[in-house]
Amino acid sequence: MNVFEHGTVGGINVKNRVFRSATFESMADEGRVSPSMTEVYTNLARGEVGLIITGYLCFASSDNPSARTVSIGPDADLSGLRSLADAVHGHGGRVVAQLAHVGSQLHGAPSGEVFAPSAVVDPVSGILPTPFSVQQIETLVTEFGEAALRAKAAGFDGVQLHAAHGYLLSRFLSPVYNRRTDAYGGSPEKNARILSEILGEIKRVCGAAYPVWVKLNCDDFETRGEGLTYNGMLVAARALDAGGIDAIELSGGAFAGAWTPCRPLKHETYHLEAGRQLAAEVSASVISVGGFRRIEAIEAALSGGGIEAVSLCRSLIREPGLVKRWRQGDRSKAACVACNGCFNPGGVRCFFDLKGEERDAQKQVMAAMKGKA
Ligand SMILES: Cc1cc2nc3c(=O)[nH]c(=O)nc-3n(C[C@H](O)[C@H](O)[C@H](O)COP(=O)(O)O)c2cc1C
Structure with a gap:
């Protein structure tokens, strides 16, 4: 597959195979899209990025997002979100809204009670969270559906569930953080149940054709090796595939892991092999993220079969015009030094x-x- 091949990835028609992975901009103005954020998205779309995944957006009544996080909750400024989607579409790009719940992995002080799958101290925030009740989980599933419906109304081409990097949904998948013994924990199948329910709810309220993507860790790289590993991820991926997930972006690591998702320069395309293995197991589109900085490496990733697109974060912060530069023939590597x-x-x-x-x-x-x- 060619880097600049038009086609459908995860139910969305795209003009090329180089995407921007979700990047929390920390630029919201009291939960609203700010002009500087719209400028970031406009520059990326102008730079011919095929599809942009937003930084994580929050919405849940049980969450504690900072004021710098864009809200897609009941109080959301839909006009701001719409202007962001319009700006991308105006330059021929596509845009997917990443839906997240921070859980206990807070980077600042919480504004209310902090909830997580189980009462396990968070290594990043130091917070001992309160376990979700089953009723609260049901509320959260409903709220995911409502947030997706708002994303659809604001013009986003699809949504992505953030189930990677130590945020709430990835903690449900981790045997370290999910110690539940009810329907939502205790085995890889039960740990993945909340994700399947959220997927089903979004498809129910937005329609089966509305693209729903997920970002998963291939491995948490938990320091003792006790977190989610490839086989647990595969159980979740297969369940989501059976439920009609449109694309799986495969990442890995966490802020408190032996490896974070953002590795140093010497590591290139570090989740690619896991992505290739996954692509052989699921019918959903598989996108690989992590350490793509050379167009030759992207060509190699796409040519092996299986991987339908790659996504980049840090290289596009350094050079929003990178994809256009490559298409125009300057194939020198990204300037990002990670x-x-x-x-x-x-x-x-x-x-x-x-x-x-x-x-x-x-x-x-x-x-x-x-x-x-
Ligand atoms: C500043 C910054 C913010 C990020 N925000 C998010 C986010 O909101 N959601 C997410 O899933 N990943 C987030 N990531 C991780 C990236 O999407 C990506 O998985 C990681 O940076 C590896 O890709 P890269 O080597 O191309 O940078 C963030 C990374 C950086 C550097």
């Missing part, structure tokens, strides 16, 4: 675009984050 200096609480920006005091302040954030991102 320093992770783009994790900027004041709003995602490439570290190398910062100057003076901003740069010094970000150096301190990076030092505090060392080993965590």
Whole structure:
């Protein structure tokens, strides 16, 4: 498959196979899409990124998102979300809304009670969460459906469930964090049940044709190897495939893992083999994410069969015009050096675009984050 081949991936018609993976911009204004966010999306679409997955959006009554997180809850500013989707469509791109629940992996102080699958202390926030009751899980499933319906109304081409990297849904899949003994925990099948229910609810309220994607970890790389591993992921992926999931983006790691999702420069295409294996098992489109920086590596990933698209995060923060540059014939590798200096609480920006005091302040954030991102 050619990088610039038109076609359908995960139920969405795209103009090429290089996507932007979900990137939390930390740019929302009290939960609303800000003009600087719309500018980021416009630049990516102008740069010919085939499809953009939004940074995680929050909506659940049991969640504690920061004010810098865009809300797609009942209070959401749908006009802001619509302007974002319109900006992407205006430049021939596609856009998928990532739906998330932060769970206990908070990066700031919570505004209310913190819920998780089980009462296990969160290694990132240090919080001991309250386990979800079954009734609260049912409410959450309903709220996922309502949020997806809002995404559809705002013009998004589909939604993606964030079930990776240590946020709530991935914690349900982890034997370390899910110690439940009811219908929602205790075996790989039961751990995956909430995801299947959410998928079913979204398809019910949005219609079977509305694309629903999921981002899964191929492995949590939990420090003792006790988290989700490939076989547990496969159980969840097969259940979702049977339920009609349209695409699976395969990532790995967590902020508290032996590996985070954002590895250093020397690691290239680090989840590709797991993605290839998964693609042989499911009929959903499989997208590989993690360490794509050379167009030759993307061509190789797509040519092996199975992988239908790849997604990039940090390289597109550094160069929003990367895909266009490659298409126009400048095939030199992405300029990103994977320093992770783009994790900027004041709003995602490439570290190398910062100057003076901003740069010094970000150096301190990076030092505090060392080993965590
Ligand atoms: C600043 C930043 C924000 C991110 N936000 C999200 C997010 O909201 N949702 C998500 O699923 N992954 C998020 N990720 C992970 C990326 O989507 C991706 O999986 C990871 O960076 C590896 O891809 P890369 O090597 O191309 O950067 C984020 C990564 C970075 C650097």
